[in-house]
Amino acid sequence: MQTSLLLMALYLSIPGGTQAFKPLISGGGSVTHRDITQRAVLRKTAEVCRALAIAQGRDFSLPIDDSLSIIKLQKACSADSSSSSLVSTILFQSAIVKMYLSNALVDMAFALSKAHHFDGETFQGGRALITAGVSEVKASVKRGSFLLARLALGRVCHTLQDFYSHSNWVEMGNRQPYSTLIRPDLQLVNLAGPSTPTCRSCMGGNCTDNILPEVLQQGLLTSGYFNLFSSNKPAGKCSHGGSFDRTSGRDPEGGINKDDVGSSHGHLHHTAADVAVNATMELLEDIRGAAGDKDFLRLMGITQSSVLCFVIDTTGSMSDDITEAKRVSFSIIDSKRGTQQEPSSYILVPFNDPGFGPLITTTNADIFKQRINALTASGGGDIPELCLSGLQLALTAAPPSSEIFVFTDAPAKDTALKSTVTALIESTKSVVTFMLTDNLRSSRRRRRRSMGGASAVWPSQGGASNRMAQSDAQLYHDLAQASGGQAIEVTKEDLHRATSVIEDASSAAQVTVLQEVRSPGKAENFSFTVDESMRNLNAYITGGSLSFTLTSPSGVSQSNSEASGPLGTIQTVGNLHRISLTTHNNIGLWEISLNSLESYSLKVIGQSSVNFGYHFVEAFGGAHGDFGLKEGRPLTGDNITLLVSVTGGDSVTVTAVALVEASGSGSEVNGTLQSLGGTGGGDFLVTVARVPQGEFVVRLRGESNSATTKSSPSLFQRQASTQIKTSSISVTAQADSILEPGSTISVPFTVAMANGTGGAFTVRATNNRGFTSSFPASVSIVTGEGAANGTVTLTAPSSTPSGTDVTLTIEAESAGAADLNYAILRLSVVSKVTDFTPPQCGVVSVSSNCPADCGASYWQLSANLTDGANGTGIDRVTLRQGNGTLNTSTEVGTGGENVTRIEYSATCCSKKVELVVVDRAGNVGVCLGSVKDSVGVVVSSTAQASVTNTTAVPVVSTTSTGGSPLTLSLYLRICVMLSLLLWNRVEL
Numbered sequence: 001m002q003t004s005l006l007l008m009a010l011y012l013s014i015p016g017g018t019q020a021f022k023p024l025i026s027g028g029g030s031v032t033h034r035d036i037t038q039r040a041v042l043r044k045t046a047e048v049c050r051a052l053a054i055a056q057g058r059d060f061s062l063p064i065d066d067s068l069s070i071i072k073l074q075k076a077c078s079a080d081s082s083s084s085s086l087v088s089t090i091l092f093q094s095a096i097v098k099m100y101l102s103n104a105l106v107d108m109a110f111a112l113s114k115a116h117h118f119d120g121e122t123f124q125g126g127r128a129l130i131t132a133g134v135s136e137v138k139a140s141v142k143r144g145s146f147l148l149a150r151l152a153l154g155r156v157c158h159t160l161q162d163f164y165s166h167s168n169w170v171e172m173g174n175r176q177p178y179s180t181l182i183r184p185d186l187q188l189v190n191l192a193g194p195s196t197p198t199c200r201s202c203m204g205g206n207c208t209d210n211i212l213p214e215v216l217q218q219g220l221l222t223s224g225y226f227n228l229f230s231s232n233k234p235a236g237k238c239s240h241g242g243s244f245d246r247t248s249g250r251d252p253e254g255g256i257n258k259d260d261v262g263s264s265h266g267h268l269h270h271t272a273a274d275v276a277v278n279a280t281m282e283l284l285e286d287i288r289g290a291a292g293d294k295d296f297l298r299l300m301g302i303t304q305s306s307v308l309c310f311v312i313d314t315t316g317s318m319s320d321d322i323t324e325a326k327r328v329s330f331s332i333i334d335s336k337r338g339t340q341q342e343p344s345s346y347i348l349v350p351f352n353d354p355g356f357g358p359l360i361t362t363t364n365a366d367i368f369k370q371r372i373n374a375l376t377a378s379g380g381g382d383i384p385e386l387c388l389s390g391l392q393l394a395l396t397a398a399p400p401s402s403e404i405f406v407f408t409d410a411p412a413k414d415t416a417l418k419s420t421v422t423a424l425i426e427s428t429k430s431v432v433t434f435m436l437t438d439n440l441r442s443s444r445r446r447r448r449r450s451m452g453g454a455s456a457v458w459p460s461q462g463g464a465s466n467r468m469a470q471s472d473a474q475l476y477h478d479l480a481q482a483s484g485g486q487a488i489e490v491t492k493e494d495l496h497r498a499t500s501v502i503e504d505a506s507s508a509a510q511v512t513v514l515q516e517v518r519s520p521g522k523a524e525n526f527s528f529t530v531d532e533s534m535r536n537l538n539a540y541i542t543g544g545s546l547s548f549t550l551t552s553p554s555g556v557s558q559s560n561s562e563a564s565g566p567l568g569t570i571q572t573v574g575n576l577h578r579i580s581l582t583t584h585n586n587i588g589l590w591e592i593s594l595n596s597l598e599s600y601s602l603k604v605i606g607q608s609s610v611n612f613g614y615h616f617v618e619a620f621g622g623a624h625g626d627f628g629l630k631e632g633r634p635l636t637g638d639n640i641t642l643l644v645s646v647t648g649g650d651s652v653t654v655t656a657v658a659l660v661e662a663s664g665s666g667s668e669v670n671g672t673l674q675s676l677g678g679t680g681g682g683d684f685l686v687t688v689a690r691v692p693q694g695e696f697v698v699r700l701r702g703e704s705n706s707a708t709t710k711s712s713p714s715l716f717q718r719q720a721s722t723q724i725k726t727s728s729i730s731v732t733a734q735a736d737s738i739l740e741p742g743s744t745i746s747v748p749f750t751v752a753m754a755n756g757t758g759g760a761f762t763v764r765a766t767n768n769r770g771f772t773s774s775f776p777a778s779v780s781i782v783t784g785e786g787a788a789n790g791t792v793t794l795t796a797p798s799s800t801p802s803g804t805d806v807t808l809t810i811e812a813e814s815a816g817a818a819d820l821n822y823a824i825l826r827l828s829v830v831s832k833v834t835d836f837t838p839p840q841c842g843v844v845s846v847s848s849n850c851p852a853d854c855g856a857s858y859w860q861l862s863a864n865l866t867d868g869a870n871g872t873g874i875d876r877v878t879l880r881q882g883n884g885t886l887n888t889s890t891e892v893g894t895g896g897e898n899v900t901r902i903e904y905s906a907t908c909c910s911k912k913v914e915l916v917v918v919d920r921a922g923n924v925g926v927c928l929g930s931v932k933d934s935v936g937v938v939v940s941s942t943a944q945a946s947v948t949n950t951t952a953v954p955v956v957s958t959t960s961t962g963g964s965p966l967t968l969s970l971y972l973r974i975c976v977m978l979s980l981l982l983w984n985r986v987e988l
Contacts, residue, residue, distance in 0.1 A: 030260035031273035034100045034676075036161055037154070040280035041096055042068040045300045048293050049077035051880070070096070071609065071647055077302050078340055090611045093645045094400065095150055095301025097615060097683075098629075101643070102154025103161075105628035108618075109734060112228060118163045119240055120225045120233075123188050129159050131184045134283075135833045136738055138922035139803030141291045144345075144361055146299050147400065148805045148826050152737065153287075153299075160283060161276040165258045166240065167223040168198075168211055170272045171265070177279035182286065184836040185923075190219050197236025198222040202254030207264040210254050211238065224256045241265075289916050289924035292878060294363075298344065308332060308368070308506060309347040309398050311390045312375060313408035319377040320492040321407045321437055326372055328499040332506045333365045341508050347398055348372055351390030352379055353413060359393050383468075384413035388421050391432065391479075395424040396768040396807040401613065402430045403485075403505040409437045409492075411472030418475060420766050420809050423822040425483045427631060429613075429722045433485035433501065434476040436468065437492045477599070481517050484697075484721020486542050486601060490574030497573040504538055504605070511611045512603065512719050513537075515697065518664055519599035521546070526602060527591045531704055531716035533608040533648070537581040539592070543600025544575055553588025587714065610648035612700050612718055617643045617685075627685070633821045634691045635754045636726040642671065642686040642698070653713070654702040657686045662695040662723050695723045727821040728754045729761070731812050733792075738830050739806075742798030749823060751779050751788050751812040758783035764811045765792045771806065779812070794827075802831035835872045839865055839917040841927040844901075848931045850908035857908045859931045865900040865917050866893065872920035874900045880926075881914035882906055904929075 046064045053060035053076075062068070062076040070093050110116040115125030133156035140149035160181060164170060169178055180186045192198050192215065199222075202210045215222060224240035225233040231250040233239065239248035241255015241264035248255045248264075255264035258272040288296040312318070312325055336342045346368035348360040360371050387408050394404050412418075425432065477487040490498045504510075514528040521543065530537065530553075541548060550567050551557045558565035560577060568581040594600060616634065617627040619641060627643065634640045646654055660668040671686035698720040703713035733749035751761055758781040765775040772795045779788040792810060806827040813820040841863055848859035867873050877900065879886045884906025893899040904913055908931070915927040 030262075030269060033103050033158060033161060036273055036276050036280060037100045037103055037157055038096060039066065039277050040157075040284060041099065041300060042070070042073060043277075044281050044284040044288070045077070045297065045302060046073055048288060048296055049073070049302070052077075052293055055881075074302065077297070090613050090645070090647050091306075091399070091401070092301040093647055094613045095146075095299075097613070097643065097645055098147065098150045099154040099157065101615065101617065101627070101629040102151040103158040104154075106155055106158040108628045114226070116159050116162075117226070118159065118166045118223050121192060121194075121221075121223050121237075123167075123191055123221065123223070126159055126163065127181050127184065127188065130156055130181060131833075131836075132738065132830075133159075134182065134286075135922070136828045136830050137287060138290050139830045140805065140828055141287070141295055141299055141803075142922070143801065143803030143805070145803060145805035145828070148737075148828055149299055150301075151826065152828070155737075156283070157280055160279055163223075164272040164276040164279065165269075166256075167221060168215070168238075168256060169221065170258065170268050170275060171211055171256070172216055172219055172221075175271070175275060177275060177282050179282060181279075182283055185838070188221075190221055192220040192222040194234060196220065199236065199238035199252040199254070199256065201252040202264070205254075207241070207254040207256070208267060210252065210264075211256060286924055289926065290918050290922040292876070292916075293880075306343065306506065306508070306510070307345045307347055307398055307402050308343040309394055309402055309404045310372070311349045311351065311387070311394050311404060311406040312372075313385055313387065313410060314350045314352050314375055314377055315379055315385055315410065316377050317409055318407070321409065321435070321495060322375050322377055324495045324499060325407050326375075327496065328502050329372055330369060332503060333369065336506065337365060341506070343506060345399075347394060349390045349394045349397075350375055351386045353385045356386045356389040357393060359397050361397055383410050385410045386414050387412040388414045388417040392417055392421055392424065392766075392768055395421065395428055395430055395432075396805070398428070398430060400428045400430065402428070403510075404430055404432045405502055405505075406432060406434045406476075407437075408434070408476075409468060411468050412475055415475060416764075417766065418479070419811055419813070419820055419822075420764070421479060422482050423809055423811065423824060424807070425479065426633070426722060426724060427824050429720065430483060431485045431505075431721050432479055432483040433505075434480055434487045435495065435498065436473055436476060436487060436489045437495055438468075481519075481601065482723050484512065484515050484603070484723065486540060486576070486603065488542060488574060488576045490576070494573050497571065498576055500571070500578060501540065501576070504536075507536065507607055509607045509609060509611070510605055511608045512605050512721050513717060514602065514604040515719055515721055516664065517599070517601045517662065517723075518594075521594075521596040521598045521600050523593070523595040524664065525591055525593050527589055528604050529589055529701075529715050529717045530586050530606075531608070531610070531714045532587055533610050533704060533714075533716070534586070534606040535608065537586065537604070537606040539579040539581065540603045540605075541577040541579070541594070541600060542575050543596050544598045546577075546594060546596030546598065546600055548577070548595070549593045550579065551591040551593075552586065553590060608648075608716075610646075610652055610704060610716055610718070612644055612646045612720075614642045614644045614686075614698055614720065617641050631822075631824050632731055633725050633727040635730060636691065636693055636728050638691055638754065640688050640691050642688070644684045644686050644700070646682050646684070646700070646702075648704065651705045652682070652702060652716075653705070654682065654684060654700060656701045657684070658699050658701075659688055659692050659696045660699050660719075661692045662697055667692060668699070691726050693726060695725050697721075697723055727819055729812055729814060729819055729821040730754060731810060731821045731823040733810055733823040733825055735825060735827070737826070738828050739794070739796050740832055741796050741800040741802070741829055744793055744795040745827070747792040747794065747808065747810070747825065749790055749792065749810050751781065751790070752786055753781060756784065756786055757781075758785070759815060761788070761812045761814055763790060764809075764813070766809050767794060768807045769796075769800075769804065771796055773808075775810070796829045800829045802829065804829040833921050835867075835870070835919065835921040836923060837868055837871060838923045839867045839871070839874055839919050839925040841865055841915070841917065841925060843929075846929070846931065848908070850931065854908035858905055859908055859911075861902075861904040861913060861929050863902050863904075863915075863927065864893075865902060865925075865927075866897055867919045869895065869897050873898055874917060875920045876916075876918045877902060878916045878918075879904075879913070880916050881912055883910040884913065886915070 043064050050060040074092055106116055114120045114122040115129050118126040133152050136152040137149045198215050199210050224238045225247045226240035226245050227247050231246045233247040239245055239255045240257050241248045257263045258265045258269045261269045310325055345363045348371055362368055480487040488498050516526055547560055549557055549559045552567055556566050558567040563570050568579050571578045616630040618630040619627055644657055656670055658668040658670045669688055669692055671688040674685040676683040700718045702716055704716050705713050730752045733747055735747040739745040760778055760780045762778050763776055765773055775792040776790045779790050781788045808825045809822055811822045844862040846861050850857050865874050877888055884904055887903045889901045891899050912930040917925040
């Protein structure tokens with residue numbers, strides 16, 4: 001076993017190891033998994049945006065081809081597509097990155113799985129994986145778990161795309177996708193039998209015609225065998241090929257893979273890649289049908305703004321805070337509704353003691369208003385509350401890079417969750433800001449609450465009247481610092497003056513220019529560069545007993561004593577100083593001199609289309625330059641690779657990416673940049689030879705060649721908000737991403753020390769759903785052995801809704817809490833799906849009277865939608881095309897089945913209708929109808945859909961019965977055309 005593992009490690013680290021389309025790095029004209037995924041996602045997203053634009057009467061002139069870029073598409077998909085609009089492209093780009101990193105990870109996590117790569121004629125197994133993954137995506141999207149859906153989407157895409165590279169589908173002359181792979185209701189046919197010879201040996205290294213002619217003539221489907229350790233394969237069967245495939249050296253020798261242009265069948269590499277793009281688009285189209293256009297675009301990351309996320313203490317003393325949270329949220333909703341700045345979704349998590357939640361997520365602003373308006377202040381028991389439990393729930397529900405605002409006036413009872421919350425902050429890169437009212441720093445006033453009609457004074461430490469001592473507030477300061485947020489301390493009376501930071505954060509396209517923390521405080525000068533793309537600049541300084549002076553690029557200064565000066569306005573409330581900088585003459589190098597002996601933080605933000613995101617990635621494979629997403633903290637002193645995505649268009653040039661120590665030592669380590677091309681500004685692999693010790697942030701610098709600065713490029717800088725810690729411990733874990741309601745999953749994990757030393761490590765495993773789990777309290781590493789293993793078991797209650805996301809965090813902490821690292825796994829609870837049959841559409845009648853003046857006349861369509869006696873039932877009917885009126889009702893059919901009756905009416909100017917019908921299992925049917933011009937006569941027709949199970953689009957015939965005959969005289973001739981198309985689409 002150890003020998004096999006060593007060979008496996010060798011396979012993943014030496015050129016030629018992986019077996020798939022190259023996932024990240026292009027070379028020699030080859031197409032990568034990344035290329036295929038990006039092309040398909042951009043094209044399908046553009047198609048959906050174009051359809052929505054047409055429905056809204058907007059122009060969509062962007063060509064849908066390989067010239068598509070993220071920033072162009074984001075603008076075209078926005079209601080305001082003017083060049084001056086600020087759009088958030090980083091969320092779109094980050095979503096695509098998640099997909100293809102998950103795609104690439106299949107080559108590491110399932111390198112030797114035949115089914116994941118359609119190797120060895122495992123067509124049934126490969127399709128089963130696609131079917132299960134599709135069910136996971138559908139269920140996750142339905143529950144709003146878009147991150148989990150993207151990860152599943154990437155895995156399914158890899159397996160689907162590998163079919164075209166590893167099978168002989170393309171060699172048989174096929175240039176369209178094999179749709180049966182995503183149609184589990186159809187049979188896989190013409191599979192080569194287990195004893196059917198399929199290949200002959202390559203001649204002189206030339207493998208272009210090594211597939212047996214009779215296999216191609218009979219249309220038999222086969223794929224190559226692959227084995228890293230053994231040359232055994234069935235007699236006469238094709239091999240995958242390549243230097244690491246030992247079966248390729250056994251008769252018949254050679255291979256048939258098309259992974260790159262240098263592969264055995266590399267002459268068909270680009271053909272296979274083109275078909276794989278179309279297959280991925282076909283899959284995405286089915287996802288669109290099941291999800292609906294709006295949720296499909298959210299899955300793709302097309303969103304114009306961030307979410308609005310509140311975590312609110314609802315104990316007895318929080319009445320004033322709750323009122324202010326309502327006021328500021330209502331203000332944001334009302335001022336931004338219907339604009340590009342409108343939040344894409346709303347999240348609310350109340351917490352109290354002894355409970356917290358429920359988690360409320362919605363895209364409906366009115367529902368959010370109702371839920372937050374229903375909050376009342378009551379209960380609480382003892383002073384500490386379950387703040388971190390509520391925050392954990394918000395961090396796992398909100399999209400990555402969200403802004404989360406926590407309102408409380410009490411210390412946390414669940415302080416044991418601090419390391420878990422910190423791990424989630426580092427993983428999601430979300431920013432957490434705490435609104436802390438009436439702690440020892442901000443107030444000395446007595447606060448009362450009502451208990452049973454009497455007035456009672458809150459108990460406190462040291463005789464003070466407030467609930468939270470400064471030592472208790474430090475926990476919140478630590479979490480805010482880790483996330484790049486702030487801990488704002490104010491009185492309840494002044495809270496309304498501090499919530500302006502929430503309104504600032506709700507603006508689209510927010511970027512961070514600079515963020516610094518000094519603890520303890522000291523006098524220091526900070527500088528930051530403001531570029532031409534920046535708008536609505538704000539600087540926040542939090543801390544006590546401090547002074548500062550701001551100096552512009554032109555040398556003009558303003559001190560903290562000037563509330564309104566030449567550089568902007570300064571608002572001071574509690575420990576917060578908010579500086580709104582002027583919008584004119586602010587391009588160039590700014591300086592701010594800060595002086596305080598107490599801890600303080602400085603943050604400079606603004607709006608810009610130039611931004612970046614990053615992920616830590618891990619190299620694991622040879623010739624294909626494969627990289628997978630790496631969770632957890634980087635190892636101290638080790639090298640590390642970042643995948644950096646930059647938005648801003650072709651005018652942006654990245655000059656440096658550095659890891660900057662957060663301590664203020666001034667030390668930073670620059671990485672080596674390797675461009676991956678990409679869309680919307682560029683993707684880069686950044687290799688850093690040695691990670692800084694302790695905590696660091698990622699800072700990016702570059703040049704922007706805008707239209708007004710062609711002669712002299714404008715310098716810009718951006719900084720990631722999250723502080724990353726390093727560790728000497730590594731924690732790795734892997735598990736099946738899906739568990740069924742009522743089932744238990746076992747998650748093996750490994751703890752290791754980078755320096756080879758031993759010791760005992762405390763283990764903690766938590767999940768955001770409160771599922772029952774078990775795990776060892778500790779593991780021990782014997783010096784020299786390097787690692788220790790353990791297992792976490794997790795049980796999903798049988799009542800868990802399908803599509804529920806579960807975030808499992810496994811932590812290992814050294815003795816004395818000196819060091820800690822973690823692994824985070826994101827799992828889906830998905831009910832087993834047995835219904836794979838799409839809904840059926842049967843037309844009852846069509847009537848029309850369409851004279852030359854189409855606007856004055858109407859046509860009608862009546863149809864019955866059914867899901868069969870054993871189906872899950874119709875879940876949703878939506879009108880994708882057509883400007884008419886759609887009404888639905890439910891009745892019981894003659895066979896006892898539920899029937900959804902649709903009635904559609906439209907003017908004769910709107911001659912086509914397209915209905916998308918989705919059942920509760922996510923199977924999709926599409927009903928298309930159209931009517932031609934007619935004069936004078938109303939005709940009723942009935943039609944029965946007839947579906948043929950082929951890979952082509954089925955054609956449905958219409959038979960007229962009753963009413964006036966269709967063959968009238970030429971003078972009264974009517975031409976009523978109804979075509980119905982039904983097909984089942986499998987979702988990614």
